[in-house]
Amino acid sequence: MMNRLRWIKHLCEYLGGAQDVSPNSFFMPPGSLNWGLWWGLLAAVIVAFCGQSSKFIYIDF
Amino acid sequence: MSLRQLALQLLLAAAALVAINAAVTLMARTSVPRQLLRHGEQSDPATDLFLGNSTMAAALDERVFAVVKPGRPLNLALGATGPVEHCLIWRLQSKHRVADVYYGFFDSQLTDPLHGTWETLVGNRAMAYYVDPDTAIDYYARESPFKALGMRLTANVPVMVERLAIWSKVEKLRRAIGEIGMPKRDVNRFGRADDFTLLEADSKEFARRCERAVAERQPLSPPIAEIIDTTRVNGARIRVVEMPMPAEHRRRLNSSHEWRSYRNHVIELIHNAGGDYVDASNWIDDVGFADNVHLNAAGAAQFSTRLGKWASQNR
Numbered sequence: 001m002m003n004r005l006r007w008i009k010h011l012c013e014y015l016g017g018a019q020d021v022s023p024n025s026f027f028m029p030p031g032s033l034n035w036g037l038w039w040g041l042l043a044a045v046i047v048a049f050c051g052q053s054s055k056f057i058y059i060d061f
Numbered sequence: 062m063s064l065r066q067l068a069l070q071l072l073l074a075a076a077a078l079v080a081i082n083a084a085v086t087l088m089a090r091t092s093v094p095r096q097l098l099r100h101g102e103q104s105d106p107a108t109d110l111f112l113g114n115s116t117m118a119a120a121l122d123e124r125v126f127a128v129v130k131p132g133r134p135l136n137l138a139l140g141a142t143g144p145v146e147h148c149l150i151w152r153l154q155s156k157h158r159v160a161d162v163y164y165g166f167f168d169s170q171l172t173d174p175l176h177g178t179w180e181t182l183v184g185n186r187a188m189a190y191y192v193d194p195d196t197a198i199d200y201y202a203r204e205s206p207f208k209a210l211g212m213r214l215t216a217n218v219p220v221m222v223e224r225l226a227i228w229s230k231v232e233k234l235r236r237a238i239g240e241i242g243m244p245k246r247d248v249n250r251f252g253r254a255d256d257f258t259l260l261e262a263d264s265k266e267f268a269r270r271c272e273r274a275v276a277e278r279q280p281l282s283p284p285i286a287e288i289i290d291t292t293r294v295n296g297a298r299i300r301v302v303e304m305p306m307p308a309e310h311r312r313r314l315n316s317s318h319e320w321r322s323y324r325n326h327v328i329e330l331i332h333n334a335g336g337d338y339v340d341a342s343n344w345i346d347d348v349g350f351a352d353n354v355h356l357n358a359a360g361a362a363q364f365s366t367r368l369g370k371w372a373s374q375n376r
Contacts, residue, residue: 031062036070040077047220048227 082219089223094188101137108132110160112147115140115251116304117165119355122365129369141185145200148284149192161298169270171327172279177201184225190216254352264313271323281330289334299336305345
C-alpha cells in the first residue's frame with residue numbers, strides 16, 4: 001500500500017514537472033501523442049480553476 | 062522527438078481543449094440563468110414582474126402574491142447577481158413590458174459602483190458574457206478598451222465563461238468529503254446557511270460608504286436607472302423594494318444616521334426618476350428567515366401578502 005502511494009506521488013511529481021525521471025513501469029517517451037492530450041487537459045484545468053476569489057462559492061442555487 | 066511529433070502533440074492538445082469546451086457547453090445548457098430566461102419566455106405576459114438578487118428570489122411567492130393582488134406575477138430575480146445582470150434580464154422581457162416592476166435591493170446596492178471582473182463574473186453572473194454581452198461590456202468596461210477586449214475574447218471560450226460548471230462539482234465533492242464524520246451543516250436552496258454571514262458588511266465601512274454616497278450625491282447605479290426609466294416609459298409602475306432583513310442586520314447596519322441619510326438620498330433619487338420606494342426592511346420577524354439574508358417559505362408568504370396588499374392600495 002505504502003509503495004503504491006509512493007509510486008502515485010512520484011507519478012504526480014513527474015507529470016507536474018517536479019521530477020525528471022518517471023516512476024518504475026510508467027513509460028511515456030517524449031514523442032508520445034499522449035503528452036498532447038495531457039497538455040490539453042492541463043490547460044483546461046488551469047483555466048477552470050483560476051480566478052476563484054469569492055469569499056465563498058455560491059453553487060447550490 | 063521530431064518536429065512532426067511535436068506538431069501532432071500540439072494538435073492533440075488543441076483537440077482536447079475543443080472537446081472540453083464542447084463538454085462544458087453541454088453542461089451549461091441548463092444553467093440557472095438560462096432556465097430563468099426560458100421561464101420568462103414561456104410565461105404568459107405578466108402583470109407584476111420581480112427583479113433583483115436572491116433576497117427577492119426567495120421572498121416573492123407568486124401564488125401568494127396573486128391571491129392578494131389578482132394577476133400574473135412573475136418572479137425573475139436571480140441569486141448571486143448584481144444590477145447589470147438584473148438589467149440584462151429586464152432587457153429581454155419585451156413580452157412583459159407593461160408589467161409593474163418590483164426591484165428588490167439591500168444595503169447600498171442602489172448606488173454601489175459596478176464591479177464586474179474576471180474573478181467575479183462567474184456562476185450566475187457569467188450571463189454577462191452570453192446574454193447581451195454588448196450591454197454588459199458597456200456597463201462593466203465603458204472606460205477600459207483593454208478590459209472590453211478581454212471580455213469579448215472571454216465570451217467566446219465556454220470553458221472560461223462557464224468554468225464554475227466544473228468548479229461547482231469539485232466544490233460539492235470537497236464539501237461532501239469534508240462532512241464525513243461531521244455533523245451536517247444547515248443548507249437551504251441558496252447554499253450553506255452560515256456561508257451568508259460572510260456577506261455581511263463591516264458596520265463602520267458600511268457607514269462610511271453611505272456617508273460618501275450622500276456627500277457626493279451619488280446617482281443611482283446606471284443599470285438600475287435604466288430599469289426605472291424604461292419601466293416608466295412603458296407606462297408601468299416601478300417599485301424599488303428595500304428587502305426584509307433580520308433584526309441583527311438592521312441593528313448593525315440600518316440604525317445609524319449615515320444609513321438614514323443614505324436612505325433619504327436614494328428615496329429622493331427614486332422619486333425623481335419616477336419610481337416608488339417600499340421600505341419592507343422590517344416586515345418580517347427573525348423566524349421568517351432561512352439564513353441571515355433569505356426568507357424561508359413562511360417568511361416569503363408573509364412578505365408576498367404584505368407587498369401584494371401594498372401594491373393593491375398604491376396602484
